[in-house]
Amino acid sequence: MADGPSILVIGPRWVGDMVMAQTLFSALKQVHPGAAIDVMAPAWAGPLVARMPEIRAWIDAPFARKKLEFGKRWRVGRSLAGRYDRAIVMQGNWKAALVPWFAGIRRRSGYRGEMRFGLINDMATLPPEMKRKTAETFFRLAGGGSFRPPRLSVDEENQSALLAGNHLTRGGFAAFMPGAEFGPAKRWPEEKYAALARTFLAGSLPVVLLGSVNDRAVTNEIARLAPGTIDLAGRTRLEDAVDLLAAARVAVTNDSGLMHIAAAVRTPVVAVYGSTSPENTPPLTDRRELVWLKLDCSPCHRRECPLGHMNCLKTLDVRLVEGAVRRAIGAGTPA
Template sequence: MHSILIIAPNWIGDAVMTQPLLAQLKAQYPESKIDVLASTWVAPIYRACPEVHEVIEAKFEHKQLQWKLRKQLAKELASKNYQVCFVLPNSFKSAIIPWLANIPFRVGYRGELRFGFINLALDNPSKINRPPMVEHYLALSQLLSDEQAPSLASNPTPKLNVSSAANLAVQIKLQSAKIDPANTYVMCPGAEYGQTKRWPTSHFTQLAQRLIASNPNHQIILLGSKGDHALAQEIYSQAKQDVHIHNWCGSTSLDEAIALIGMSKAVISNDSGLMHIAAALKTPQAAIFGSSDPAHTPPLSSKAKVIWLNLPCSPCHKRICPLGHLKCLNDILPEQVFATLSTLQS
């Protein structure tokens, strides 16, 4: 197997959790070239994966078929003569491109109307008994061969590399702002899923104030996408525009965010893509869970501490609290997270 294509998931956290699959494929086929077709949003994750030969970026949009774009990509990919394609999203539209490109083996989970488009398939696990996402993706590597494939170490965890260009860009930004990364806590207040994954901004503010009070050299960088900027600004305003707090949401690329997380003292985040990046970089972190299940999507790092109340109503996996109180997040107090941070080893 000399040429493998991966159709990437559409979410940052999911993309991070595919890295052990890439490592497994490289172990099975050491001479292979592994290329990844990814949306612009998640492409930086694959640029940080050492197994990847080329990242092919595409301007995919959520819930859009984009037939013309998919036909054009299929035509370009057909000339590369891939032998196998792993289609990691479950959608019908994600399976169109490798089928149009006449890639012989198209591997994935059975999904919506994909019969024939995927010709080596596994049944999707039930929502009640879902395995951890890393294992979910890894299972696909066994479909190519009847022989026993070489296996990775038990409990494989994602690993990312930081590009030298992104490292340099972040170092310049930090120097310009007179911030020492060794004394910097990165806070990630956003979560694309919605409010049931977002710890309250007032709690983030109180935690930031406690960290600054504990050491005047501590700095707080609020990190996230442009859509998280307003949340971060709430934290900054509630802290009375403390000079130790910096709102970088929307002003860094994902490549730069990866670099910043890698050099920071610790990360405090919701269950989000940035949480999984911190885990893959083995940065000390406190990961706050509300409506989601830490057994299914935990931060896979010995330097991560999960904070989850495990209430009778959780995990509910709802975007809006069905009971109206959001206790799964509101009742995680800043003092508890501060105490957890003190136990982390740099």
């Protein structure tokens, strides 16, 4: 039995947001040390939530994106009736607030979002300047505590098996995460990643490509242009990516969910920004180098370049990123 409140958190639907959500979970534990915190999130999130020591349990959110599924939400909500003292809804849409309401949870916290008066009865205020600062926005929902960067636990047994199976050693490879689910305006071009990979391979530092099955077209092209890279995109589970990133010497990445995972396992991160800004969603670690051209048209926060040229990423030279890598790993060469 918990000696603090039982809290149901309706979690985010994106990998990076789920990692940043740990800023809320750790703050809740500071405010309520005995709290039992459960997180409702999509199936992919279960293994990630399991790496957060603040969380008691993950609960599946079996709802399709952009679908109301009113009856399913009612059934899930009623199955949770009587179990929680408080709910915190991290998503901004009104559908996400239905399950706590159907569950009869008396205190339902969140930001106003999509006209959720009544569904949310403990309304938090979000200053306009905080709108895109995701981690800080999540943290404020705790109502107290100090801001702590996410820290994911590592399964050393799984890590060792993954390293052995791919002929890698701890600290002996670079991880590249060239994908971004948000859209192409976040992706540094494949030929740039490939040029950087060839530099590393020439210095005898193996390069591992990580990502989801949706990133395979991107990673396949990099592997074609940089023979010898190890393409694991779509071939690993999310928890495998956590453990592999924890063993990497450096992670080179777009602004993506895997970037936040790399930061949360304390691997040096070199993050490339285009349509988004490192002032809003930086990797939450002091072991980072941020590469951003700060063009007049950036950040536009669009999935695709509204001007059609992608200059914020296409004109970002490989040498800038290579220099950032050297600074991140504190050595004169990548190898």
